[in-house]
Amino acid sequence: MATIRKLRGKWQAMVRRKGIAPRSKSFDKKSDAEKWARDLEAQVDVSGYVPDTKIAEQTTLGDILRRYRDEITPTKRSAKTEAIRINAMLRRDVCHRTLALLSSTDLAAYRDQRLQTVAPATIIRELNTISHALDVAQREWGIHLARNPAKLVRRPSAPKGRSRRLEGDEEAKLLAAADKGRNPWMKPLIVLAVETGMRRGEILGLRWEDVDLERRIAHLLITKNGECRDVPLSSRAVETLTGLMQQPDRDAERVLPVSANAIRLAWEHLRQRAGVGDLHIHDLRHEAVSRLFEKGLDIMEVSTISGHKTLTMLKRYTHLRAEDLVGRLG
Known part of the structure; x- marks a missing residue:
């Protein structure tokens, strides 16, 4: 039986049952205290257990x-x-x-x-x-x-994935603008992004000890999904890395010794100079993945290179041009 008493101007209800800790709660009205006690005792009778909600309160x-x-x-x-x-x-x-x-x-x-x-x-x-x-x-x-x-709670509809790819001579414009910029790391970053499909953070985190130019492999220890992966390097990517390695003042550890914030600021200026104001740096990854499919690689091959774990996510990063597929239809 619950105990109802007045304490410091309020009505306190206390329920004691064998096997559970005593529970008590104070109310302004006696009727509320009695109702709470009855409900609590009913729960104990039905389930034999009453969770402690005091912490949540x-x-x-x-x-x-x-x-x-x-x-x-x-x-x-x-x-x-x-x-x-x-x-x-x-x-x-x-x-x-x-x-x-x-x-x-x-x-x-x-x-x-x-x-x-x-x-x-x-x-x-x-x-x-x-x-x-x-x-x-x-x-x-x-x-x-x-x-x-x-x-x-219903989540709002997620925005559609970007479908922006490099058009016409935009890649050449980006590289030309990079040559004229102050940041010497923008051009190799653009080339590596387009050729490998690596994320910006993966490229900036790449170390020389993880690059094997003979086998044409870049080993990524830390990726967005937490798993390491090996990325094959195209001839163009190897050429770019070789050029960086041969620089007399190259960093001993990092391939691109520059901060993410410096790249972000440099990209804002670069895309304005190149006249591609609506292009995001992450769109280069979209471009790379789409090009891999256009080269004839299958889903498993592309996902191995890009690191996508699901077809849904891989599809979001793949934007094939219809005109590039016409020739494969015969």
């Missing part, structure tokens, strides 16, 4: 996101980007909501508000971060939630 979404940022985020390759995203999310009102009260309605309102200022892809990443943080809180941090409200 005292912990906010912001508390969970901070702990997630400090403990889980550093284990990821995208740690820096995710930490920045979480810090921005912590300034939102929804982070003051306790987990016991957090609902899918709250997160849907958050989604709609954010969609007024950011792209759908940003919202998808933010909701996925919240969802994973709540999952970790449930599985590993001993916080009981009846369900994960973030999983009930």
Whole structure:
């Protein structure tokens, strides 16, 4: 039988049952305390177990996101980007909501508000971060939630993948503009991106010890999906790497000893000089993957080179031109 008593101006209900820790909660009204006690006892009678919701009642979404940022985020390759995203999310009102009260309605309102200022892809990443943080809180941090409200929220439609490829003499324009620029690493980066399909981060992380020019292989220890892979080098890629290796003042470790931020800034100036203002540096990877298919390589061969793990993702990076396929139809 539950105990109902008045304590410090409020009504406290306490339920004691053998095999479970005593549970108590305070209310302004005696009727609310009695109802809570009856409901709790009914749960115990049915299941023999009542989860402790006290932590969820005292912990906010912001508390969970901070702990997630400090403990889980550093284990990821995208740690820096995710930490920045979480810090921005912590300034939102929804982070003051306790987990016991957090609902899918709250997160849907958050989604709609954010969609007024950011792209759908940003919202998808933010909701996925919240969802994973709540999952970790449930599985590993001993916080009981009846369900994960973030999983009930509809994600906005993801934007269609870019289909931009190099057209006409755009590659020649890029290389000519690179020759006139201040950053000497832009031209080899463009060539390697188009010839190998490697991501910008993979190219910038490439070390000489991982390049075998005799076998024409570049070994990538760290990739976006966390798995290493070997990338075959075309004759043009080998020629570019050989030229870099023969430079008297080359870096002893890195193939391209330049920061990602320096490349980003140089690219903005370069594409304006080349007259290709709508071209992203990541579009060079799209171009490379599409060219591999146009050379006649099959799906398994291309995915081995590009590192794509699923056909869906590989398809997003493949944009074949109809005119280039006509000759293969006979």
